[in-house]
Amino acid sequence: MKVYGDSISGNCLKVKYVADHLGLPYEWIETSVLKGETRTAEFLAINQAGQVPIVDFGGGRILAQSNAIMRYLARGSDLIPNDPWIEAKMDEWLFWEQYSHEPAVAVLRFKIKFQQMPLSDIDPILIKKGNAALDLMERHLTEHEWMVGDRVSLADIALKAYTQFAEDANLTLTGRPNTKRWLSGVAKALTS
CATH class of the missing domain: 3.40.30.10 (Glutaredoxin)
Incomplete structure (x- = not known):
């Protein structure tokens, strides 16, 4: 491969x-x-x-x-929940990640970190969308250890990918303790 x-x-x-x-x-x-x-x-x-x-x-x-x-x-691993409903909820997060999270957080990160674009040149709506995505995650993680189910899944991996770089996108995780806790938990689960 x-x-x-x-x-x-x-x-x-x-x-x-x-x-x-x-x-x-x-x-x-x-x-x-x-x-x-x-x-x-x-x-x-x-x-x-x-x-x-x-x-x-x-x-x-x-x-x-x-x-x-x-x-x-x-496929066939514990990263995809066995329960069809929880699997569908995982897919819901995967679709949301590509439609609402990645287009804001990843694009902001690319413009700021790699294109060295000044904040004054960035559309404030993009920053608003990035914060909205992180806020939605923070609210969800207030009541859940993982994005779905009772262990790490593909939903967690998908959302970790750019959430871990939020600071590079000028989006802070300060004031988002549940997201910070979750990021740490995902990193630990992936290395065990």
Whole structure:
């Protein structure tokens, strides 16, 4: 299994976290977005969307999109709840992460940390959306140890990926103690 990923990308880290946690062997092929390596003819021949992560399973089997890759890698593992309802709730968080969390937190982080864009040039609505996403998580985690169920799941991994870099996005975790506790718990669960 070859994983084409950029180590600065939370979406790529999601795949790495799952593979590492499950002990799946893989070759990591560092593919820098900043250096334009996802726009080369060679890469576009593998993935026309020009995005990482992608996983090449051999035999022409290539899978893109971080949450689809995570779901595929984790099939049959305890990272996907056995209860169909809890599994559906996990999927609900996975969809929310890609629609509401990642487009705010990850985009803010990229603009501030990697493009060195001054805050004055950033749309304040994007900052508002980032804070709203973190606030929703904080409220949820007030009553729950994990995003769903009674142990770490793909929902936790997906949301850890960029939440852990909130400070890089000029979004603070100060005043969000449940999110900080949860991040620590996810990190510990993934290394055990």
